[in-house]
Amino acid sequence: EEEGIFYWFRHEDGKHTLVMADHKSAYVDCPENSIDYLPGSMIADHIAEWEHRYEFRSGKYAYTDYNFKTPSTSLLANTNTLVKLPDVDKFELYDYPGEYTVKSDGEDLVKWRMEEEEVPYDMVRCVSGCRTLHALGKFTVARHECQSEENKSYVIAEIQHSATDHTHLATGGESFYQNSFVCIPDSVVFRPERTTTKPLIRGPQTAVVVGPAGEEIYPDEYGRVKVQFHWDRYGNRDENSSCWTRVSQIHAGNAFGAMHIPRIDEEVIVEFLEGDPDQPIITGRVYNAEAMPPYGLPDSKTISGMKSNSTLGGGGYNEYVFDDTKGNELIREHGQFDKDSTIENDLREHVLHDRSRDVSNNETVQVGADRSKTIGKNETTNVGVNRTETVGANENITIGANRSETVGANETITVAVTRTRNVGVNEMVNVGAAQEVSVGGLQAISVGATRALTVGLSQDTSIGSNHGESIGKDYTLDVGKKRSVTIGDDDTLKVGKDLVINAGDSITIKTGKASITMKKDGTISIQGKDITVKGSGKVNVKASSSIVVKGSKVSID
Structure with a gap:
């Protein structure tokens, strides 16, 4: 019926044959193919009743549908009637869904529906005694009281035979036969009226997701899965249990949205578009006694979230948990292996109380431009082994009050060019053992007020080239014991006023x-x-x- 197929039985000696066809070329002539119309006569080979009726029908038919594999393609198909009546194409029959996925199929369907609509337009209801008439048989009206009906050919669209036989009941018993039939012009393609409705499934059902052995997740490229319904007693709970079934997601965009593929053995809710058994769609998932919720209920009724299961084999999970317990609200995140996070622009975090971060292995922080860190109170940094800090250009460290730096062993400071250190008030350097200062070029020390240098033991100063000291006022050198000065070349001492050399025991000048x-x-x-x-x-x-x-000789001049 859906494809416009009609049928009849061909009766032959010893057999009956069911014939199905979908074109008028399949019409065959009745054995009595030229019949007269004789009103009221039930003589064999005559038509006794002839009722020719015309029925106004729609002049246009249209179908459309939707195919998720070609969502932007219009599947609208329409056609006009061949019946020539004024403005008949203004009366359109439009139906959805057409139950097809490609437009060419829709064009075939709408053509068949239009031909089905045209059948009742020109129809004759007849009663006759012709015993050889049969469905889809053709005949010609040889004589008719209305000349416009003569010599027209018709095909029988429907026929009902009626016969009685009383000859066996009594001597002189009679037998009787007649038929009533409906015929249409043989130029019309007969399309039977669709009386068989397609089964409908009313309401949702649940089913179990299935797939091949050894798989835990079995989708196609559209995220569809296979299911087996609870009423299916022939399925083997494998990839052959059903067609691919679409899965509803909470968000589905063009390469964006949400993706949660139902896994094998999960129970899902299945509904059917337009109630069509051929269009199942999964609209939800439910827990059962063999697949319980991840958080024990009812004790954990304040917890919601999402927890996955590592595949294949399980044993791990990724999770987001929301605990709405009043006063203990919590968001918990768990990643079984890695976590990647990319922010295309800014990231802002606002922690109103404490923040703790524990990295069990290594941590790398890369900042492409500037980094600013402000700490309202104290900061403590503990490095278990080594620490390396590299500054590509300048570094400025400003300390509002005191700074204390303790190095347990050695400290090396290397400055490639110039180093400047400004101390606003006092500076104290305590070296427990030796201190060595090596200056490759020039060294200038400027003291605005007083400078005191105290060395507990020895001090060695080695200058590779020149050494100059400029003292604006007084210069005092106090040596607790001995002092030794060795000059490799000349030594010049120039005093603007007085020079006093005071020795406790003796003074010796020797060359x-x-x-x-x-x-x-x-x-x-x-x-x-x-x-x-x-x-x-x-x-x-x-x-x-x-x-x-x-003297050996003394001369006084």
Whole structure:
């Protein structure tokens, strides 16, 4: 019926044959194919009643449907009637769904429906005594009281035979036969009226997701799955138990949305579009006694969330949990393996109380541009082994109050170019053992007020080239014991005013074999090979006691 197929039985000696066809070329001539119309006569081979009726029918038929595999393709199909009546195409029959997935099928269907609609337009109801008439048989009206009916050919669309036989009841009993039939012009394609409705499934059902052995998730490219219904006693709970079944998701966009594929053995809710058994769709999922909720109920009634199961084999899970217990509200996140998070623009986190982060292995933080960190109170950083910090350009550290830095072993500071350190008030450097300062180029130390340098033991200063000191006012050098100064070349001492050299015991000035020694008792000894005393003015020699002059030769000029 859906495809417009008609049928009849061909009766032959010893057999009956069911014939099905869908085109008028299948019409066959009745054995009596030329029949007269004789009103009221039930003589064989005549038509006794002839009622020709015309019925106004729709002049246009249209179907449409939807195919999720080609969602943007219009499946609208329509056609006009072949009946020639004024404005008949204004009266359209439009139906949805057409139950087809490609437009060419819709064009066939709408053609068949239009032909079905045209059948009652020109129809004749007849009664006759012709015994050889049969369904889909053709005949011609040879004679008719209405000349416009003569020599027209018709095909029998429907026939009902009626016969009685009383000859066996009594002598002179009679037999009787007649038929009533409906015929249409043989130029019309007969399409039987659709009387068999397609089964409808009313209301949802539940089913179990199935698939091949060894699989836990078995979808196709559209996220469809296979199911087996509870009433199915022939299915083997495998990939052959049903057609692919679409799955409703909470959001379905073009390459975006949500995706939760029902897994094998899960119970799902199945409904049917338009009640059509051929169009199942999964609209929900339900727990059962063999698949209980992940959070024990009713004790965990305040918890909602989403928990997955690692596949294949289970043993792990990813999870989001929302605990709505008043005063203990919680969002918990669990990732069985990795987590990737990408923010295309800004990320803002606002923690109103404490924040704790525990990384069991390594952590890498990369900031493409600037990074600013503000801590309202204290910060403590504990590094178990080594710490390396590299600054590509400048680093500024500002400490509002005190700073204490403790290095348990060694500390090395390398500055490629210049280093400047400004201390607003005091600075104290305590070195428990040795300190070595090596300056490859120049070193300048500027002290605005007082500078004190205290060395508990020894201090060695090694300068590869020149050393210059400039002191704006006084300079005091206090050495607790001995002082030794070694100059590789010349030494020049220039004093703007007085020069005082004060020694507790003696002062000795010595070069080679010549020396001048002054002792604390007032003794002055000058020793040398040749001694010359020369004054540009007077030379006074005065002694409180004797003056002794000795020599192999003494000359006084």
